Amino acid sequence: MHTVGFDKHDHAACVGGGLRAAEETCAKQGLRLTKGRRRVLEILLQEHRAMGAYDILSILAEEGYASQPPVVYRALDFLVGNGFVHKIQKLNAYVACAHPGDSHTPVFLICRGCEAVAETAATLKTTLGEAAKKVGFTIETTIVEAEGLCPVCTQTNAAGAPA
Numbered sequence: 001m002h003t004v005g006f007d008k009h010d011h012a013a014c015v016g017g018g019l020r021a022a023e024e025t026c027a028k029q030g031l032r033l034t035k036g037r038r039r040v041l042e043i044l045l046q047e048h049r050a051m052g053a054y055d056i057l058s059i060l061a062e063e064g065y066a067s068q069p070p071v072v073y074r075a076l077d078f079l080v081g082n083g084f085v086h087k088i089q090k091l092n093a094y095v096a097c098a099h100p101g102d103s104h105t106p107v108f109l110i111c112r113g114c115e116a117v118a119e120t121a122a123t124l125k126t127t128l129g130e131a132a133k134k135v136g137f138t139i140e141t142t143i144v145e146a147e148g149l150c151p152v153c154t155q156t157n158a159a160g161a162p163a
């Protein structure tokens with residue numbers, strides 16, 4: 001069993017939806033979603049968890065796809081550059097976007113217990129934008145990474161704590 005985000009949801013639809021959104025965007029913008037790029041996205045969609053490039057590489061190698069790191073990095077560059085995947089700096093890892101197709105400021109909730117990652121779109125952008133404007137700063141990208149405990153790990157923690 002693996003964690004599928006922090007909410008119970010139809011995960012098959014979640015993976016299928018993510019792939020479809022990427023396919024549609026690529027078709028619309030004339031981008032090439034090659035088999036390798038698509039597979040990397042699919043691997044990330046299957047886990048609501050940040051994965052390092054080498055985790056992805058070992059899965060691809062097992063499947064007989066690319067076994068060269070540059071291939072994976074190029075696929076990840078493409079996926080990140082087009083907003084299908086986000087990079088979590090804190091973990092130096094990647095996670096599939098939970099809101100593909102929307103322009104949004106991703107906010108990541110990272111569990112320090114099990115490394116599950118949930119993405120939530122926050123309304124932080126306006127507040128932050130206003131604060132930045134006051135000091136004459138132009139924001140180009142914002143990525144918020146919050147660390148804490150997911151519901152499962154919070155419970156485990158509480159159960160293990162002395163009464």
Ligand SMILES: [Zn+2]
Binds near residue numbers: 004005009010011012
């Ligand atoms: Zn899911």
Ligand SMILES: [Zn+2]
Binds near residue numbers: 086097098099106119
């Ligand atoms: Zn996103």
Ligand SMILES: [Zn+2]
Binds near residue numbers: 111113153154
């Ligand atoms: Zn957790």
